[in-house]
Amino acid sequence: MSVNRLGVVVHEGRPVAVAAAHAVHGWCDGHGIPCTDIDVWREPRLSGREEAEAAGHPDLIVTLGGDGTFLRGARIAAQDGARVLGVNLGRVGFLTDVACDDVLTALEAVLRDEVQVEERLTLTLRTSRPLTVPEGMEAVLRGRGPALPPPAPRTGDPGWGVALDATALNDVVLEKLARDRQIAVAVYIAGHLLASYSADAAIVATATGSTAYSFAAGGPVLSPRVEALVFTPVAPHMPFNRTVIAAPDEPIAAKILPHSGRIAVSIDGELRGVLGPGDWVGVYPAPHRLRLLRLRPADFYQRLRERFRLADAPATAADGVAPEVFPPPSPEVPADMSTLRLPPPTA
Secondary structure (H helix, E strand, O other): OOOEEEEEEEEOOOOHHHHHHHHHHHHHHHHOEEEEEEOOOOOOOOHHHHHHHHHHOOOOEEEEEEEEHHHHHHHHHHHHHOOOEEEOOOOOOOOOOHHHHHHHHHHHHHHHHOOOOOEOEEEEEEEEOEEOOOOOHHHHOOOOOOOOOOOEEEEOOOOOOEEOOOOOOOOOEEOOOOOOOOOEEEEEEEEEEEEEEEEOEEEEEOHHHHOOOHHHOOOOOOOOOOOOOEEEEOOOOOOOOEEEOOOOOOOOEEEEEEEEEEEEEEOOOEEEEEOOOOOOOEEEOOOOOOOEEEEOOOOOOHHHHHHHHOOOOHHHHHHOOOOOOOOOOOOOOOHHHOOOOOOOOOO
């Protein structure tokens, strides 16, 4: 698998990440591959397309940090069609699975075409008007480091709102701004009213993002291979507080009701704008997918067990420790199971 230009996104607050970045630059020098640092913490922040252009449109982006650093690199990679390799230096690491010490081994595997490419669904959105952040609000709401600018409009269609130049790998979140003012939104799936919600927030996530904010709000865990939109209300003031999972061709829209407080629109955890009563947001799959590189098939469920430190039920202690995998009893897989994802057969 050829690499024409490599971009590096590094969490500069971690010395081990900085050291790994130096190693990546040295590897690129040794292979004659142009390598560019992508500073996603600069002030002012740039859009994903602007970041890709400033970096010379790398076809491989390496992120050195945790899942937060990965999301910053993925935003650039997805919009520009690049592949992304996540090196894990964080605590959770659902998106990054290459150990820091293995980064050069992983790069060699990329050149030998010995990696697997996972394509992940991403989201984009339309709004009734372009997103803006009121003056003085950004400093209060933003997280660590400079904030991204509101996404630029791609097109404006009468009746269909403004298509925004934005990509979400995890989620799009509508959340309240004031402690004493709930959001009030009418939620539509595939164009039909589901219900009107008064809540702290409303989340539209991908399967990839099901282990992020949606999970913390009580949503289900989905395999990242599932093609779906996951709608989860946060602390709704109504009996129906369940997650609803929609098919990828069923867009999810929210109309902000007259008595709602103002609503912050966050994309992958970063504030991108504020809307008010009468506005609306529509979330649907983006035309581009993220191409995530893996050294080996991802063991999502083992990672789920490890990252959340899942404990076996005390009542099963007398049964001993269950095996790590459930292997087939023979090397011959039955024909009706030949297309299933299973551990390698025993010899």
